[in-house]
Amino acid sequence: MSEGLNLLNIQSPCFVLNEQDFKQGIHEFDYALNNHFPHHIVGYSVKTNSLPYVVAKARDFGCFAEVVSDDELELALACGYGMKEIVFNGPMKSKSQFLEAVMGGAIVNIETHREIAWLKELPIDGHYKVGIRLSVNISDISPEDADGDNDFSRFGFNDSTDEFAQAVAAIRAIPQVCLVGLHIHRTTHGRSVQFYRRSVAYAANVIWKYGLCLDYLDVGGGYYGIFRNAPTFNEYATAIYEALDEAGLIDLTIIVEPGNALIAAAFSYYSRIIDVKRLPDCTILTTDGSRNDVDPFFHKDRYMTEIHRKKESAKVVPLQIVAGATCLEYDQLFRLENQQEMEVGDVIEYKNVGAYTLSLTPMFINYFPRVYSLSSDGLKLVRDKWTAKEYIQKSNI
Incomplete structure (x- = not known):
């Protein structure tokens, strides 16, 4: 620097931001995904570094904004993003902002039971799309990457109980709402390529299990950046592709939500x-x-x-x-x-x-x-x- x-x-x-390094990271991840997926989105994780100048530059360099609160949503909009350039995650959505985002065409991933109840208040003459977050227990799908014997997540809906099934059924019962996406964000200390391959394979099994007809799979974040002796963006993209190819799901739009990998x-x-x-x-x-x-x-x-x-x-x-x-x-x-x-x-x-x-x-x-x-x-x-x-x-x- x-x-x-x-x-x-x-x-x-x-602090000093090197704009070229930031731009290079975004473009290299985009290039890696483009080698495998004609339809993909790089969503910059606003929480990782929410400096307004950085948030605005991420859009200039081709990113969506991945936000996890009303404040971050407001920030992204103020920094020039349109609602259709936003991925809205997390349990801290207010009812008003949640409904506004869904109606405005944002990519909104359902996180809580109350959000499902809010969906019923959408105008019945409309047609709205949402995703849902699947809870991922790392100990179950990739023990080598787990932090202990029960590395569960407090986020998303759990399929080891009947919670995920009930959430899917509740969304399907709302006539004006269509479930089109699955969100599986988890991070591991090792940031290994094998974890992403296994977590995507787990997601694919869930997709087939419930007969989900989806537009996108949101893999989340947690990747290494451009560092020596670390997995490359292309290795992550290849692992995601191989898992989906084996499951016959390569036509899905892939969403990634890097923060650390782009800005650190x-x-x-x-x-x-x-x-x-x-x-x-x-x-x-x-x-x-x-x-x-x-x-x-x-x-x-x-x-x-x-x-x-x-x-x-x-x-x-x-x-x-x-x-x-x-x-x-x-x-x-x-x-x-x-x-x-x-x-x-x-x-x-x-x-x-x-x-x-x-x-x-x-x-x-x-x-x-x-x-x-x-x-x-x-x-x-x-x-x-x-x-x-x-x-x-x-x-x-």
Whole structure:
């Protein structure tokens, strides 16, 4: 990311989006799907990074918007998506937005019993299409990918009981509604290709079991991005195709909902050293950034970093601890052992931090940081740093 980027032109801490990397990821996934499926949709997972500029760019680059709440639906519409370019998932749909989305032609996947009841309120002289989410227990279909002996999902309708059958029957009983899609989103730690092959095969069995006449299969997200020694988009697409080919269902439109796979590698985060403290056993490097920004779950034990020094130092320091700008003792990011001494003004770049960071960054001590975008037109600010003014804009004081 630092290539072609003048670090003197950015105010840290900040995120920087590489638009070309984002565009490349979308186009490579689209190309992989196009090799197997003439009809397919890449739905950008808005929750993964809901920065308005990113959401709008995803549409520019050919994506639908996959949303899971009324707020995300409103955001997608505000960012230029038409209702027919939206995939509406999740249990947090309101009745009004749910009905508006169904009537407006969005791809709406039924998640809850209350949504089935709402379908009955659609105008009886209309014709409406919906999908339904199938609950996937990873332990049952792909034990090697499971997290424990009963890796069930709290989402969707379960076919190991009579719940899925009852949901399908209830939708079929509504004359103005047609069930045209199946949604099977689950993610695994390993993101293996075999899991997608097996989950699609499971979905195919369910389709034949209930005689579902569908337009689409929504496979969901959870894929690796463009990383070395990781499954490729083409390998995922091939696995999906092979499972459907064996089941005689290759004419389905395939929907994927990548988030991390598209946006993680497109972002870097930059922070500067603002203070150096030399203790008996180590040197503390305090930065103007925070672990809250690059690791909001505080579960990473390492980061992909690059250090940009103002000048090279001949002095090697046994231990330097890079710390964040909060008042939390555990806001420590990583350690440098037996490396060149760093000084105030040096910059640290954290790579591959575009997923679940900007969306989850808390308003703790320091408010939302700046975000820049780097394209062939150069560097531009796409979100300024939040101040107290933005923080209190909807408050009464």
